[in-house]
Amino acid sequence: MHDAISGTSRLITLRFLLENPGSTRTQLVEGSGLTPSTARIVLRELEELGYVEADVTGDRNGRPVHYAARRDVLTDDLTAFVAWMLR
Structure with missing residues (x-):
């Protein structure tokens, strides 16, 4: 999880x-x-x-790519991170 929150731009x-x-x-x-x-x-x-997951069909070159955060992955990793911090 620290990789996801390791920089302001990522946050x-x-x-x-x-x-x-x-x-x-x-x-x-x-x-x-x-x-x-x-x-x-x-x-x-x-x-x-x-x-983050990208939604694109075919080649990315010249096509718009739509992005979404993977809430499930973030939730799991944040939960594990907090549990580790509070042990």
């Missing part, structure tokens, strides 16, 4: 996607204040970690 992205599921990277940039390059990097990282 901003997760919060935005929890509040705005199905958003594109452009919508994330416009709604969060992140730069396009930061949004690209953070979305890729969070997707690789399993905290």
Whole structure:
């Protein structure tokens, strides 16, 4: 879980996607204040970690990709993190 919350940009992205599921990277940039390059990097990282899923059919090149935070994964990992902290 620490990977998901290890940086402000990741937290901003997760919060935005929890509040705005199905958003594109452009919508994330416009709604969060992140730069396009930061949004690209953070979305890729969070997707690789399993905290964000992308909805795209076929090749991503030139097509809008819609992102959503995986609330189930976040909930499980946050619960485990809190349990570890309170042991």
